[in-house]
Amino acid sequence: MSSPSQDSVRACLSGIHDPHTGTDLVSSQAVRGIGVDGDRVAIEIQLGYPAAGWHAALAEQVRAAVEALPGVARATVSVTSRVFAHRVQKELTPLPEVKNIIAVASGKGGVGKSTTAVNLALALQAEGAVVGVLDADIYGPSIPKMLGLEGRPDSPDGKSIEPKRNHGLQAMSIGLLIGEDTPMIWRGPMVTQALQQLLNxxxxxxxxxxxxxxxxxxxxxxxxxxxxxxxxxxxIVTTPQDIATLDARKALQMFAKVEVPVLGIVENMAVHVCSNCGHSEHVFGAGGGERMAAQYGVPLLGALPLDIRIREQADSGAPTVAADPDSPLSLAYRDIARRTAARLSQQARNKSIAFPNIVIQNT
Structure with a gap:
């Protein structure tokens, strides 16, 4: 029996679908190398997004598919991830220590946006990324309580501030700089200046x-x-009800107007399951997020249940992904995180931070 060729192995890999990107491994440029030595094959796959929870399953799927090819006795598969900086709005470049900024938004309050944001950050970290959280809600900061952050941040030089850390995340919020009960009675320009200072x-x-x-x-x-x-x-975070999706559409359209790609929609509080009898009920309606995603041509990243544990764990300072990392709820957040990061990985990369500006002068 003849030995397999690199082309036959590549053709096999082109038939393996990545559920997070929606494309095959070859089209997504995840195949970094194929080595063939007689009846043995070595394959190197590098995903453009963190997916530690999926690496082993993908490696096994690839191994089984390649070993089914004629002439292949054994396949060795390596799966890794590498995160790149991706393109941002016109005339802007990524921050020096931040490859990508992901904004989590909603059209209205009360849809679980902050809870989703912190669990998304924790889930990205659980999948292998280095992650930070910035609380941009100047009037109603909630991230310090959700992440169990206490005390004022340090300022080593009197100008910059060190992010607070808990659960492995780097975090900053105006709530760390003021009293918990202190209201922010500021006009718009002061609020926007505060946001820029917190970020920069x-x-x-x-x-x-x-x-x-x-x-x-x-x-x-x-x-x-x-x-x-x-x-x-x-x-974009929304609940299934029509009022919530109506306001969420405005947030989605805003990002479209300013040329910020919408990576997808997270439908929160999609279904409630009674903790006593197990009865399922769509308290806020059904399918609103899916209809909205279809209307605007963006993916539905996932749906999360209305579960008292999510609220209790966030209120205690240990959000679900940190408090119960192996639970079905945490696995749902991690799947959403992989889909979010995978969607971002398909955007064009930002080349401006790869090379320094070179100025040639006559001396």
Missing amino acids: DTRWQGLDYLVIDLPPGTGDIQLTLSQRVPVSGAV
Whole structure:
């Protein structure tokens, strides 16, 4: 029996579908190398997004498919991930220590946006990324409580501030700089200046992703973010009910107008399962997020249940992905994180941070 060829192995890999990108491994340029030595094959796969929870399953799927080819006795498969910086809005470049900024937004309050943002950040980290969280809700900061952060952040030079850390995340919020009960009675320009200072003066360290938890609506903070902050993509959080999706559409359209790619929609509180009898009920309606995704041509990244544990764990300072990492709820967040990052990985890469500016002068 003749030995397999690289072309036959590549053709086999082109038939393996990546559920997170929606494309095959070859089309997504995940195949980094194919080596053939007689009846043995070695394959190197590098995903453009963090997916530690899927690496082993993908490696086994590839191994089984390749070993089914004629002439292949054994296949060795290596699967890794590498996160790149991706393109942002015109005339902006990524921050020096932040490869990608993902904005988490909603059209209205009360849809679980902040809870989704912190669990998304924790899920990205669980999949292998270095992640930070910026609380952009100046009037109602909730990230310190959700992440169990206490005390004021340090300022080593009196100008910059060190991010607070818990559960492995780097985090910053105006709530860390003021009293818990202190109201922020500020006008728009002061709010937008505060956001920029929190973003630019924080000493972020080697982040693959900075998740920004936006306040609800499409006001000053959102406008500042879209014009002055290098955002790689946005995630829209909604509940299934028509009122929530109506407002979420406005947030989606806002990002479209400022040329920030919408990575997808997360439908929160999709179904409630009674903890006593197990009865399922769509308290806020059904299918709203799916219909919205279909209407605007963006993916539905996932649907999360209305579960009291999500609220209790966030209130306790240990969100679901940190408190119960192996639970079905945490696995749902991790699947959403992989899909979000995979969607971003398909955007064009930002080349501006790869090379320094070179100026040639006559001396």
